[in-house]
Amino acid sequence: MKNNKPWYWIPFLNFASGFPYAIIISVSGIMYKSLGVSNEDIGVYTSLLYLPWVIKPLWSPFIDLHGTKRKWFLSMQLFISIAFLVIGFVVPTSNFFILSLAIFWVAAFASASNDVASDGFYMLALEKEQQSFFLGIRSTFYKIAILTGNGLIVILAGYLEIAYGDKHKAWSYTMILIAVFMIAITIYNFFFTPNTEINGQLETKKNLNFSKVFSTFFQKKQIFIILAFILLFRLGESQLLKMLNPFLVEPIKYELNESNINNKQKEVLKSYHSIIKNGGLASKIELELIYSELPIVAVMQNEKTVLDLKTIPKTDVTTYNDVMSKRTKFIDELIKEKGNIEAIPKKGMGISNMDYGIIYGIFGVIALVVGGLIGGFVISRDGLGKWMLPMILAMHLPIIGFILISNFHPEIIFNLNLPYIEYSLDPFYLNLTTSVFHYNPYVVLSVIIEQFGYGFGFAAFMMYLIYVAEGESKTSHYSIATGFMALGMMLPGMLSGYIQQYLGYGNFFIWVFCATIPGLILSQFLKYPADFGKKIEENKV
Template identity: 60%
Template sequence: MKTDNKPWFWIPLLNFASGLPYAIIISVSVIMYKDLGVSNKDIGLWTSLLYLPWVIKPLWSPLIELIGTKRDWFITMQLAISIFFLIVGFAIPTNGFLYTTLALFWVAAFASASNDIASDGFYLLVLPEDKQSFFIGIRSTFYRLSMLAGNGLVVLFAGNLEEKYGDNTKAWSYTMIGVGLLMTFITIYNFIFTPKNEINTVENKKVVHNQSFGSVFVSFFKKKQIVLILSFILLFRLGESQLIKMLTPFLIDPLRYELVEKGTDDNQAKALELYNSKVIKGEKLSESELQLLYSKLPILVQMRDEGKLLEEVENKDKIEYEKANKARINFVNELIASKGVQKDIQVGGMGLTTKTIGIIYGTCGLIALTLGGILGGIAISKQGLTKWMLPMILTMHLPIIGFILLAYFHPSSIYYIYAVVIIEQFGYGFGFAAFMMYLIHVAEGESKTAHYALATGFMAMGMMLPGMVSGYIQEYLGYGNFFIWVLLATIPGLILSRFLTFPKDFGKKSEEV
């Protein structure tokens, strides 16, 4: 069969295979580490560093042009990703899991970035421009669907296991093993259904062989408006890069911590007695008294639908103990600083369970994103990118206002959260199609695969650097002000987009097709 006449058979799962590893490594890892007790600062820093393989992937993208076929590359890389996710699952219950799993995610990220290069190049070679514009919406939709499958279905699966076992470590271990098996199935599907022959592959290789390794990069930086192009790519996702890192902690963090006035055992009673006799009088505490408060003072975590005692996490190592019990220690320090006056410490999160987050993103969010992505691709193919660039950018970024409202007003009904997620996901699906179509325009010319990899590498850099500091910014500003900052961070990309030049009807489907 022809390689370009059955795109519905291979485009969805091929792009799902690009998006799912990215979702697990960049997004789902945030939820996993949050559930396993890692702080917002560490989450923002370490999970953002996992972007680095996507940033530097242009360095080896010409090799994918020269060695083997795109299809060989993405099948091999998808198999490697499957294996590394399986190993992550077995590594989670071990001591020092944080750095072990980060290292495994790091290697899987290199495989995933290589898979992206090969998959993108395969898409650009197999489909003509008019079909590229139509399927860009489908492509970005299934890419984003994989993100929601991670943030929705995978998280929901983990949440159910948390409820079943009462053990977050075991739940996430089983979940990651399941993800590895799912990636194995997808790899087998893509091996069977993706076209075996790549149109223009021979011709493309001749072009690349006639160029030096360095000339592939030089030709990219000689493109018209290259400074403006790179500035736009780097800044377009400035707000999103920070939002995606701190949105899950915002949804999971409790509404507040409260001091419980009555202990359930002798140690808690002693801690409360110490609080009433010394803390509220402002008296100096000894090291042993301070440790008693840190470990035994009864503290209630007020979530959205319930309150539960904040348990102490026992650990003999002082540094690890302080990390694991950061919430308890911070609460006690607040009490001591205020001489016991501040018994209710606001955190500002939405207090949702992991399972609830999975349900929200895995149902309504999934449907909204699908509709938005499909409509975005159709709109561009009907009327071209020029007409839709600004409306799509606004549709993508303005829903951040919904998170600002949630952070400040904390509505009692969970349906407000559903509404915000639905609007945000539809806007993202609809708007991101324009950005991806513009990257295709940037890659036009010789060495499409390498140039597209360069463009997406700069895009990843624009996600990595702001994401690394997002946890620090959030803890300094608080959630409400942080989301305002995120909204303001979208303005530079919006302004730069007005100065970009590209063919008026770029992406518009030809009338004769």
């Protein structure tokens, strides 16, 4: 039994894998949504950031055969920290979307390499029975890292958006603080991860080469069923992850604002009623005025936000285009329905980024930790065979909650006053105040159930990947398996924005639920030892 104090380093090593992944894959989409990028572009471009995880098997043998995995993950974590710092400086620029995407792309390669080295280090530094025992801890802290990004980081960004009134500046400072936090994690891992390897140490025979590593993986029994299962298991989840934030933060609906408007807006509103609503013909000039001047408000939880183009500085092209796009889509729908607002389907749940962060950063983290700990414990106690099907169901059935809230849009809300320190440029001025958290119990309950199910169920999938990687070159084989998993996340994610726009949120979540069925069916054809992952009881003397 290897005794290298795994409780000291496993949580933070896996946090250092999950945190940059969350920032690159998830938080980037939240940031772009906040800065006015469309759902279609978010779905395509942030899904393309999965590509380094898809093709990481191409260079994982190099990591496997050269240097120690400890040196690899420490170097990559430092590189990722620098990349996030640079993104913080480019966010305020006019070309932030292209520049930040390019840097996210480079950081994604470093993060994928960090994962390869960390996974290999985990399998080399622990005995097999330790691996199954710590699997729940490992996957839990990985997911906690993701929720830290989706939760606490988004809370921070939402708070800075309110404090500065400038979303670009808020996200710039957020990314810089992310970089500092990542550097701190890297320093911790430098001091607490054990030196268990020597340079060039192999876990298999010395005559292994790239072709041998890849060929032995594809010679495994049931390889075609295995690959199909890995590719399809997260077919639904890959789309859910991309569109869940846009659904929760997008306004519930849009309305005409017929009070507190100026004379010009009153004239445009009159033209709208007499021409569009009554089915008349409008001239080109009248249509242009309607699209630019018609007073429209976005309905959020407990508030309405005026979509007024004149309040946006000309230099803020991204925000202007975002508001213009929302106005145009709503007016297109009004014209199509001849002014019948009730015929236009409701959209999102209308929560703020700060509320989204609180929901995932507090409620979601607690549910995930509990689910992850239970998942790792039951596999360690009973083995994978008993829990594979229940865990898959636990992961996928919670999607029903999002189907319900997206179709019925329950709006029972409780306002909670949460204390926080009021921001000031004066470092000696600290004012403890409160911020209103709009607590929608249906949203919170859906998130709690989904995160618990994910924490509980994902342990089974990761344990199965460890089984697939058993044998020669387990690090590289595990990397190949997770590469196919990333491909199964990337391709559906790229299409998710277009599918959502075509179906609407309600039907989209029904589609997502249906997309989980192929993976569930394939899981029943997999062959593996029923007691795989079960903790071996030591013989009592």
